[in-house]
Amino acid sequence: MSDTLVDTPTVVATPKSLWRWIPTLYFGQGIPYVAVMTLSVILYKNMGVSNTDIALYTSWLYLPFVIKPLWSPFVDMFRTKRWWIVWLELLIGAAFALVALTIPGDNFFRITLAIFWLLAFSAATHDIASDGFYMLGLRQHEQAAYVGIRSTFFRLSMITGQGGLVYLAGKLTTISGNVTMAWSIVFYLLGAMFVSLFAYHNVMLPRPANDVAKIDDGQIGKTFVAIFAKFLKKKEIVTVLAFLMLYRFAEAQLVKIAPVFLLDKMDKGGLGLSTENVGLLYGTIGVAALTVGGLLSAYLISRHGMKRWLWIMALAINVPNGVYVYLAMVQPTDIYLIGTLVAIEQFGYGFGFTAYVLFMIMTATGEHQTAHYAICTGFMALGMMLPGMASGWLQSELGYANFFIWVCVATVPSFLVTALIKVDPVFGTKRE
Numbered sequence: 001m002s003d004t005l006v007d008t009p010t011v012v013a014t015p016k017s018l019w020r021w022i023p024t025l026y027f028g029q030g031i032p033y034v035a036v037m038t039l040s041v042i043l044y045k046n047m048g049v050s051n052t053d054i055a056l057y058t059s060w061l062y063l064p065f066v067i068k069p070l071w072s073p074f075v076d077m078f079r080t081k082r083w084w085i086v087w088l089e090l091l092i093g094a095a096f097a098l099v100a101l102t103i104p105g106d107n108f109f110r111i112t113l114a115i116f117w118l119l120a121f122s123a124a125t126h127d128i129a130s131d132g133f134y135m136l137g138l139r140q141h142e143q144a145a146y147v148g149i150r151s152t153f154f155r156l157s158m159i160t161g162q163g164g165l166v167y168l169a170g171k172l173t174t175i176s177g178n179v180t181m182a183w184s185i186v187f188y189l190l191g192a193m194f195v196s197l198f199a200y201h202n203v204m205l206p207r208p209a210n211d212v213a214k215i216d217d218g219q220i221g222k223t224f225v226a227i228f229a230k231f232l233k234k235k236e237i238v239t240v241l242a243f244l245m246l247y248r249f250a251e252a253q254l255v256k257i258a259p260v261f262l263l264d265k266m267d268k269g270g271l272g273l274s275t276e277n278v279g280l281l282y283g284t285i286g287v288a289a290l291t292v293g294g295l296l297s298a299y300l301i302s303r304h305g306m307k308r309w310l311w312i313m314a315l316a317i318n319v320p321n322g323v324y325v326y327l328a329m330v331q332p333t334d335i336y337l338i339g340t341l342v343a344i345e346q347f348g349y350g351f352g353f354t355a356y357v358l359f360m361i362m363t364a365t366g367e368h369q370t371a372h373y374a375i376c377t378g379f380m381a382l383g384m385m386l387p388g389m390a391s392g393w394l395q396s397e398l399g400y401a402n403f404f405i406w407v408c409v410a411t412v413p414s415f416l417v418t419a420l421i422k423v424d425p426v427f428g429t430k431r432e
Contacts, residue, residue: 020204022134023153025085028197029130030157032092032123035190036061038162038259038283040116045260046169046179046275049109055256055392057113062385064117064124069374072128080211084129086202088122093194095119100187104180128374133211155291162283165190170275227371236422240363243417244379245386247317247356250410251349252387254321257395257403258282258345261324262338266331269400271338281339289343293350306358307423314418317352318411320345325408328401355418356380362427 040061044054075084095118102111165186172182234240262278264270273281293316300309323341332338360380364373387410395403 017206021201021206024197024200024204025130025134027153027157027160028089028194028201029123029127030154031161031190031193032119032126034158034161035096036116036120036123039165039186040112041256041259042166042169042263042275042278043103043112043183044109045263046173046183047103047108050392050396051257051260051264052392052396053109054260055395056389058116059256059385059388059391061116061120062381062388064120065127065381066378066385068124068128069371069378071125072371072374075125075128075132081129081133082205082207082211085126085133085205086198088126088129089194089201090198092119092122092126093191093198095122095191096187096194097191100184100191103184103187133205133208155287158287159284162287163279164284166279166283167276168279170277170279173275228375231372231375234363239417239420241379243359243421244376245383246413246417247314247359248353248380248383249387249413250318250321250407252384253391253394253410254324254404254407255384256388256391257400258324258342261328261400262342264400269328269331271327271331271333273335273338277335281335281342285339286342286346289347290350293347293352294354295350297351297354301354301358305423305425306355306362306427307425310355310418310421310423313352313355314415315352316348317355318348318414320348321404321407321411324404325401328404358427359421362423 037058040058041054044058045051075081095115098115099112099119102108102115105111168189169179169182169186172185173179176182231237259278259282261270262273262282263275264272266272297309297313297316323345327338327341360373360376364376391403394406398406
């Protein structure tokens with residue numbers, strides 16, 4: 001593959017020019033993640049794969065996001081960030097088309113899982129390149145000014161993936177009676193979307209003068225080890241790692257089972273919702289509530305600081321899990337009630353997750369701030385992967401109602417690690 005994208009210096013970016021690529025870049029960053037973590041779960045449930053296998057094997061797809069700090073230096077060393085972004089989008093588009101092509105096959109589970117691995121690895125690398133390019137393409141004050149735009153379009157990608165595409169798959173299944181064809185069409189559409197992004201970003205992404213490959217000077221290995229060593233020598237590192245791994249211990253298990261619970265038949269303990277309704281309730285209304293929760297907590301922290309709201313956020317991310325106990329025990333059929341309870345849980349998740357993001361920012365200080373933040377995100381993914389792997393087996397052993405009761409018990413570690421961390425009273429306020 002030849003590099004036709006020769007990077008040359010550009011003029012200073014204008015607000016109009018930034019709007020041409022920041023929204024599409026971060027919308028494109030979110031779609032593969034949603035496809036790997038959520039669409040795969042619903043696809044496999046529709047195709048009759050067991051909850052145990054779904055939770056175990058799709059949780060392994062977190063691994064590329066766990067270990068992405070290990071290969072992030074190579075994105076710096078070889079080619080430009082722009083080159084990585086554009087060609088990875090073409091690769092992701094091809095991978096989506098491969099998923100669509102192999103869904104009708106006899107060994108679809110193994111083959112599509114392998115392709116989802118490729119997608120996860122490509123998405124994690126695309127994350128590295130996109131975030132690096134964002135910092136190179138914008139001046140420091142612009143980075144802060146446009147962070148809300150990138151977050152908004154990342155959330156819109158979640159609504160598109162978990163909501164719109166799941167709804168489309170369900171609607172096509174209802175019309176055609178063929179679930180295999182329905183999901184193949186969805187993934188072909190995703191493939192076309194990313195080929196279009198490849199073509200668009202090939203033209204529209206700027207070419208910052210400082211976006212250059214950093215050739216290995218023989219010290220990369222030594223520097224790489226030193227960065228990790230400095231992170232592990234941080235004050236109270238045991239508490240830091242405990243918080244990163246356990247704050248979302250319960251949520252990591254819930255998030256793998258909630259969609260399949262909504263889809264599963266009533267006689268199996270589920271709610272028996274159609275795929276369209278899951279896309280509408282969980283993927284659209286739920287994600288919208290999650291977004292509102294995150295925005296509200298960010299606003300409150302900017303006013304009063306993280307410390308004042310820390311315990312409220314810990315309660316918000318854990319206590320609403322109890323709505324699933326009610327749903328599993330009562331099995332209501334009122335779609336509005338189900339939607340309201342799902343929205344409450346997702347709102348709490350969004351509100352409480354802000355504490356996690358700010359804790360990573362608070363931890364990633366010093367000379368290697370960017371690298372240490374990437375390490376934190378790796379532990380974040382590990383904290384989601386390990387509990388999620390066992391969640392399917394636990395649910396199959398306990399049943400839905402008892403599993404969700406267990407999820408409520410599993411919130412205890414989150415409260416314990418919240419009690420351990422220390423936060424400066426003014427950290428997170430607007431003046432900082």
